[in-house]
Amino acid sequence: MREVLEGVRRFHEQPREVKMNYYSRETEIVRYYTNYDLHQSKGASWRDTLICVMAPNPPPPKRYPSACREILVEYSKHVQSIGEVIFELLSEALGLDPDHLKDIGCLEGHTFGCQYYPPCPEPERTLGHVRHRDPDFLTILLQDQIGGLQVLHQDHWIDVPPLEGALIINIGDLLQLISNDKFRSVEHRVLAKSVGPRISLACLFSTHLEPSNRVYGPLKQLLSPQNPPLYEETTILNYLNSYKSVGGLENALSFHKL
Numbered sequence: 234m235r236e237v238l239e240g241v242r243r244f245h246e247q248p249r250e251v252k253m254n255y256y257s258r259e260t261e262i263v264r265y266y267t268n269y270d271l272h273q274s275k276g277a278s279w280r281d282t283l284i285c286v287m288a289p290n291p292p293p294p295k296r297y298p299s300a301c302r303e304i305l306v307e308y309s310k311h312v313q314s315i316g317e318v319i320f321e322l323l324s325e326a327l328g329l330d331p332d333h334l335k336d337i338g339c340l341e342g343h344t345f346g347c348q349y350y351p352p353c354p355e356p357e358r359t360l361g362h363v364r365h366r367d368p369d370f371l372t373i374l375l376q377d378q379i380g381g382l383q384v385l386h387q388d389h390w391i392d393v394p395p396l397e398g399a400l401i402i403n404i405g406d407l408l409q410l411i412s413n414d415k416f417r418s419v420e421h422r423v424l425a426k427s428v429g430p431r432i433s434l435a436c437l438f439s440t441h442l443e444p445s446n447r448v449y450g451p452l453k454q455l456l457s458p459q460n461p462p463l464y465e466e467t468t469i470l471n472y473l474n475s476y477k478s479v480g481g482l483e484n485a486l487s488f489h490k491l
C-alpha cells in the first residue's frame with residue numbers, strides 16, 4: 234500500500250513536460266488533469282489527478298506512466314480480490330445470494346483516481362476536494378498519513394483520520410440506486426492543508442467508460458408493496474450525464490427518482 238502511494242507521488246513529482254504527455258480533459262483511459270470541472274465551476278480544488286482505467290479493458294501496460302506502471306497493475310489485482318469479498322458481504326447484507334452483485338456486473342470494472350494535493354499556502358480559502366458523492370457502485374480509498382478527509386454524518390463533517398494499513402470503503406450512488414436506499418452513498422470532502430503533499434488513491438468500481446445498454450434499477454428482490462422502487466432504471470452513462478450536469482455538487486440520484 235505504501236509502495237502504490239509512492240508510485241503516485243513519483244508520477245506527480247515529475248517535471249511538467251513529462252506529465253503533459255498524459256494531459257487531457259477528455260475521457261481518455263489514462264489521463265492527467267486538474268479539476269474535471271475547472272471550466273464550469275466557480276472555484277478550483279487544490280489537487281491534481283491521474284486517472285487510470287484498470288478493468289475490464291485495460292490498455293497495453295505501456296500506456297500507463299512508467300513512474301507507477303508496475304505498482305498500479307499489481308495493486309489493481311489486490312484491490313479486485315478485496316472488492317470480490319466486499320461485494321459478497323454486501324450481497325449477503327441485502328439478503329441476496331453472495332454472488333448477486335458480482336453477477337450483475339458491479340465488479341466488472343475499476344478505475345484509479347490517483348490524487349495529489351500540494352501544500353496550500355492559504356488552506357482556509359479553498360478545499361482539496363469539494364463535497365461530493367462518488368458516481369460508482371463502491372470506492373476503495375487508500376490515503377496517506379496527512380489527513381483532511383471528512384464524511385458528512387447527520388449534518389456534521391467528521392474527520393476520517395489516517396490509519397496505517399487501513400482502507401476506506403465508500404458506498405457510491407449506483408449502489409444506493411440498486412439497493413433502493415438500503416445503502417446510502419456517502420458525502421465526503423478533503424480539506425486543503427498547508428502541510429503536504431497529501432496523496433491518495435481512490436479505486437472506483439464501475440464500468441463508466443464502457444459503452445453499454447445495460448440498465449440498473451432497484452433490485453427486484455428488494456421490492457415489495459411496502460418497499461416500492463424509489464428510482465427509475467438507467468444506464469451508467471445516462472446517470473453519469475446527470476452527475477456531470479451538476480458537477481457532483483448536488484445529489485445526481487435525485488434526477489432518477491420516481
Ligand SMILES: O=C(O)CCC(=O)C(=O)O
Nearest residue numbers: 346348376382423433435
Ligand atoms: O483523496 C481522498 O481521500 C478522497 C478522494 C475522493 O474522494 C475521490 O477521488 O473521489
Ligand SMILES: [Fe+2]
Nearest residue numbers: 365366367421
Ligand atoms: Fe470521492
